[in-house]
Amino acid sequence: xxxxxxxxxxxxxxxxxxxxxxxxxxxxxxxxxxxxxxxxxxxxxxxxxxxxxxxxxxxxxxxxxxxxxxxxxxxxxxxxxxxxxxxxxxxxxxxxxxxxxxxxxxxxxxxxxxxxxxxxxxxxxxxxxxxxxxxxxxxxxxxxxx
Amino acid sequence: xxxxxxxxxxxxxxxxxxxxxxxxxxxxxxxxxxxxxxxxxxxxxxxxxxxxxxxxxxxxxxxxxxxxxxxxxxxxxxxxxxxxxxxxxxxxxxxxxxxxxxxxxxxxxxxxxxxxxxxxxxxxxxxxxxxxxxxxxxxxxxxxxx
DNA sequence: AGTGATAATTAGAACTATTCTAAATAGAGA
DNA sequence: TCTCTATTTAGAATAGTTCTAATTATCACT
Numbered sequence: 001x002x003x004x005x006x007x008x009x010x011x012x013x014x015x016x017x018x019x020x021x022x023x024x025x026x027x028x029x030x031x032x033x034x035x036x037x038x039x040x041x042x043x044x045x046x047x048x049x050x051x052x053x054x055x056x057x058x059x060x061x062x063x064x065x066x067x068x069x070x071x072x073x074x075x076x077x078x079x080x081x082x083x084x085x086x087x088x089x090x091x092x093x094x095x096x097x098x099x100x101x102x103x104x105x106x107x108x109x110x111x112x113x114x115x116x117x118x119x120x121x122x123x124x125x126x127x128x129x130x131x132x133x134x135x136x137x138x139x140x141x142x143x144x145x146x
Numbered sequence: 147x148x149x150x151x152x153x154x155x156x157x158x159x160x161x162x163x164x165x166x167x168x169x170x171x172x173x174x175x176x177x178x179x180x181x182x183x184x185x186x187x188x189x190x191x192x193x194x195x196x197x198x199x200x201x202x203x204x205x206x207x208x209x210x211x212x213x214x215x216x217x218x219x220x221x222x223x224x225x226x227x228x229x230x231x232x233x234x235x236x237x238x239x240x241x242x243x244x245x246x247x248x249x250x251x252x253x254x255x256x257x258x259x260x261x262x263x264x265x266x267x268x269x270x271x272x273x274x275x276x277x278x279x280x281x282x283x284x285x286x287x288x289x290x291x292x
Numbered sequence: 293a294g295t296g297a298t299a300a301t302t303a304g305a306a307c308t309a310t311t312c313t314a315a316a317t318a319g320a321g322a
Numbered sequence: 323t324c325t326c327t328a329t330t331t332a333g334a335a336t337a338g339t340t341c342t343a344a345t346t347a348t349c350a351c352t
Binding site (some may be wrong): 063 | 299300301302303304309310
């Protein structure tokens, strides 16, 4: 079984869990995110997806991305008011936003850290998610893309 | 000395440090932020400021808010793609975004936590700031505003 | 295979927060 | 007072995203 097939089946399963259908558009959008994990914007996803599916529309790309976010297969990431970026990394991680290059790097988090952070919440605050964003500059970093 | 005067002088000082002038618009915008710390949007600040300075323009409100952010007197806060909110709290704190009410709460952070969080960064990542955002629901919370 | 109901996609218009532009005003220093 | 620059202003422009209405695809059932 190819990786793409594997992804497609995992995707189909997750979609079905939410009562949604698997479609070529959703599959290709998801594949694009998995293939190059550089936190692309919707426009960038649109450009990449077109090579496999030339007739897809930008609206559909937005729809698919939103769907993937709903299914918890993808995280939407926002820095200030710049375009939303999409991240298929499901492990607990923070984002490091390099202000010089504009690139975003995933920073894996030790399992206990999010717990520790959440423990600062006073009684009465029930957090469903915690997001950690670093801003600064990354020097001589290797691979992992932006 | 009144509180407003005190704020105005602190503001004038901070502005001067950046080579900027103190103006009625900047003072009133800053006062509005200090007076009701409910993380207002630019539009909301605009509405509040108008009662003291009826001829101020929205562009000026944006300009003043940007200036205050540059001077490190105010933090700009973004949740997803909703309008930027402004926060004059200078202590180290996280934001809790209540998804039911849309309100934002400041969560004070113990001094060592940001350090601990930053320590997860691999060599080569130089963070200038760390932002922590919680999302969820806040039950029966008192005071402190939205 | 055919049919009806529903889901998904599409193109383009619309929306909204924000920034830009160019002109007017204000304030500091000579 | 004069001049220089900073600031403010109204309105136009921009950009990312969402909405609308029509089309197309897919499913369940026959």
